Amino acid sequence: MDLSTEVREAKSRFGIVGNAPALVAAVQRALRVAPIDLSVLITGESGAGKEFFPQIIHAYGSRKHSKYIAVNCGAIPEGTIDSELFGHEKGAFTGAIATRKGYFEEADGGTIFLDEVAELPLTTQARLLRVLESGEFIKVGSSTVQKTNIRVVAATNVDMMKAIQAGKFREDLYYRLSTVHITVPPLRDRGDDIWLLARKFASDFSERYHTPAVAFDENVAMMLSHYPWPGNVRQLKNVVEQIALFEAGNSITPEKLRSYLPEVTTSFTPAVSVDGSHSYASERELLFNMLFRMRNEIDTLRATIETMESGVPRDIRPLDEPEPVEEPPHSLVRYSPMPRLYPDSHAAHDIITESPDSGMTLEDTERETIRRALERNEGRRKATAVELNISERTLYRKIKEFGLE
């Protein structure tokens, strides 16, 4: 069987949806390495779909008829993890009323998946290194060395280099675990897969809940593909599940969809992937959009405050009256769009009213953002507004203001 047929088969066997080259490459790598007994480290953001990979590796390897045990290292309390993994002798600690086998003994001959491996305490890391190097381990409270034959596949969403530098993860163990490295790409980088997954999840959930199908408006696809999906496929699945439940039988417009998506600016994650590679273009794009939205929010806020102060809506204030310049009172700024970077509203305000060092003013940035979005959408205003997450009316006003007609 050639590799692409095998990839197709593995995808359908495990229910993996998507054709993005980076995802397909990851599946291919898993299939290649499966029959060779090497340790594999899976990295990728949370919710990206890492858990399929150890299963593929086990199912397509020579250990497929032996046990597969998945352990979430982050979910086991530090005090019991050694005993869970390696077992304990009777009387090793209070409550150890009988000898117990650990997962490494239990899964002898098979595969262990160590999820969230960066969460392992350093003492456990030492035991793990030993078992990887020599197949040897010792039960807690015992002095007898035992042998086991295990293949380890580990996963993490942590930047391991940082963890090593911070002294939280052993460098030698890292290299031992990552003989082969598989990277699962973030959802935001998977293009049309987002749309494919959304429709698949929508039909799955409608079927599961016996609810009438939802119909996505054509502009929804674009909005989905521009959302940064900090929670990746898990988040998309969750959003679509809610829509399938609460919008059963309805047509889903971008406006409706927006009410199910957390504010993109508050859930912003930088466009830096776990392997440290950078996508400057998409990062700049995100920053442009973010600045643009911040500006709109502040405009709205200003108008609200002005209305409150004068009792007259901003738009009908006499033209010759100077614009009020007061800062918005603190308590009103409920949605400071970047709470982590700019914890107080004044800082957020400053950064968008002053020119950045590059010499590009906010006006330039805004004009540039809109110009590019219009270009990408071939001048279609509705689509551009959706992409920028602003109303068509605002877009229209901005186009006039910047003379972009």
Ligand SMILES: Nc1ncnc2c1ncn2[C@@H]1O[C@H](COP(=O)(O)OP(=O)(O)O)[C@@H](O)[C@H]1O
């Ligand atoms: N490509 C995909 N096709 C279908 N479902 C996916 C895909 N990737 C992830 N999922 C689903 O998304 C959820 C999160 O995946 P998971 O493997 O648990 O993420 P991770 O371990 O990387 O945090 C699971 O319900 C999984 O089935």
Ligand SMILES: [Mg+2]
């Ligand atoms: Mg996981």
